[in-house]
Amino acid sequence: MEMQYSLSKKRDIYVLLFTVPFLVGLGVDLYVPSLPAVVNYFHTNANLVKFTISLYLLGYGIGQVILGVLSDSFGRRKVLLLSSLFFAIISFASVFSPNVFILEVLRFLQGICVAGLAVVARAIIVDVFSGNDLSKATNYFTLSWSLGPIIAPFIGSNLANHFGWQSNFYLFSLYGLFIFIYAFIIFEETNLHLSVFSISTSYYSLRSVVIHPLFMIITIISALGYGVIVLFNVVGPFLIEVLLKYSVVQYGNIALILGFAYFFGAMSNRFVINHFNSKCLLCFGLITSLTGSILMMFLGFISPINLYLVLIPVFIIFFFIGFIVPNALAQTMSLFSNSAGTASSIFGTLTGIVAFLITMFGSNLKTNSQIPLSLTYLALFTISIVLFVIAQKLEHTN
Numbered sequence: 001m002e003m004q005y006s007l008s009k010k011r012d013i014y015v016l017l018f019t020v021p022f023l024v025g026l027g028v029d030l031y032v033p034s035l036p037a038v039v040n041y042f043h044t045n046a047n048l049v050k051f052t053i054s055l056y057l058l059g060y061g062i063g064q065v066i067l068g069v070l071s072d073s074f075g076r077r078k079v080l081l082l083s084s085l086f087f088a089i090i091s092f093a094s095v096f097s098p099n100v101f102i103l104e105v106l107r108f109l110q111g112i113c114v115a116g117l118a119v120v121a122r123a124i125i126v127d128v129f130s131g132n133d134l135s136k137a138t139n140y141f142t143l144s145w146s147l148g149p150i151i152a153p154f155i156g157s158n159l160a161n162h163f164g165w166q167s168n169f170y171l172f173s174l175y176g177l178f179i180f181i182y183a184f185i186i187f188e189e190t191n192l193h194l195s196v197f198s199i200s201t202s203y204y205s206l207r208s209v210v211i212h213p214l215f216m217i218i219t220i221i222s223a224l225g226y227g228v229i230v231l232f233n234v235v236g237p238f239l240i241e242v243l244l245k246y247s248v249v250q251y252g253n254i255a256l257i258l259g260f261a262y263f264f265g266a267m268s269n270r271f272v273i274n275h276f277n278s279k280c281l282l283c284f285g286l287i288t289s290l291t292g293s294i295l296m297m298f299l300g301f302i303s304p305i306n307l308y309l310v311l312i313p314v315f316i317i318f319f320f321i322g323f324i325v326p327n328a329l330a331q332t333m334s335l336f337s338n339s340a341g342t343a344s345s346i347f348g349t350l351t352g353i354v355a356f357l358i359t360m361f362g363s364n365l366k367t368n369s370q371i372p373l374s375l376t377y378l379a380l381f382t383i384s385i386v387l388f389v390i391a392q393k394l395e396h397t398n
Contacts, residue, residue: 025148033157034165059111061352068345083116088176122344127190150259157252222328223354265322278327285323292316293377
């Protein structure tokens with residue numbers, strides 16, 4: 001029996017669907033402007049500090065496959081409360097990291113906690129909404145997520161400039177505490193079909209999702225789009241702050257502009273979703289993003305690097321990723337409405353692992369020009385388009 005949610009209860013859920021995805025976007029981007037400062041603070045090399053981003057994404061990926069299954073068996077509320085509480089505690093502990101290796105471990109644990117928050121938020125969408133409302137709620141989720149990359153670098157750069165890089169983790173801690181208190185007081189369980197937890201049941205539930213070729217292919221496309229954004233978070237601070245000699249605050253302002261690019265893209269997608277189906281919009285986003293990466297590569301070959309040669313093509317790419325991620329998410333989540341937690345966990349796990357691999361590769365990219373970054377973008381979007389073509393052939397075959 002499905003629960004009918006009142007308007008006030010849906011408003012309470014929308015608050016979570018705003019605050020949780022915003023934290024997912026905040027988790028990387030708030031801290032990114034401080035990467036060069038953390039290198040100096042620990043007197044270490046840049047690759048070890050970049051690895052704190054990669055490990056966060058690895059935790060974000062691994063955590064979701066576990067916590068998503070647990071939310072199907074024990075409920076969304078318990079996973080949400082524990083994840084937010086531990087996120088607050090671990091974020092506070094990160095302030096006192098004695099060396100970069102402890103910070104790396106804590107960032108990995110922080111990623112696991114965010115995984116619990118993200119997988120529950122996506123599952124709640126499917127618990128509560130259906131049909132066209134599901135597509136709208138999914139787009140709302142991704143719009144909220146996009147606000148993290150928009151606002152976080154601006155906030156993080158100013159916090160780091162005035163109070164040091166540790167202030168970012170104080171903010172993380174307070175944010176996690178807010179979600180815990182709000183959920184504890186307001187949020188009621190939305191999973192009305194709790195499954196009995198067993199290893200064999202969980203295995204077959206996960207297997208049913210993993211062997212679904214369309215789900216896996218579209219999820220990887222979405223993950224590659226997200227990886228493009230995160231890759232810039234790893235390379236961008238060193239490209240702009242170190243090579244081009246802009247300050248941490250100036251980088252925050254630049255990242256603010258790029259964040260708005262994704263937000264405007266997702267907003268544009270929200271307006272046209274009623275006129276075009278999600279497959280067409282996904283294809284459109286992939287082709288235009290590929291075009292932007294070709295432009296970035298071309299500009300890199302014909303002229304010495306400057307801010308505008310980086311900013312303009314990346315702005316174009318981020319704008320059209322706003323068409324890729326929400327449409328891919330809507331398509332995948334609609335395939336498994338009866339096991340939303342499990343499907344959400346696989347979606348998040350693949351996203352985190354793909355982003356982890358991309359950032360690991362990006363940590364070794366040279367930052368003496370924009371060409372290595374643009375070539376990587378070109379490769380990622382080419383792979384995505386090939387996967388999209390394969391997905392369409394599979395769908396027509398079935």
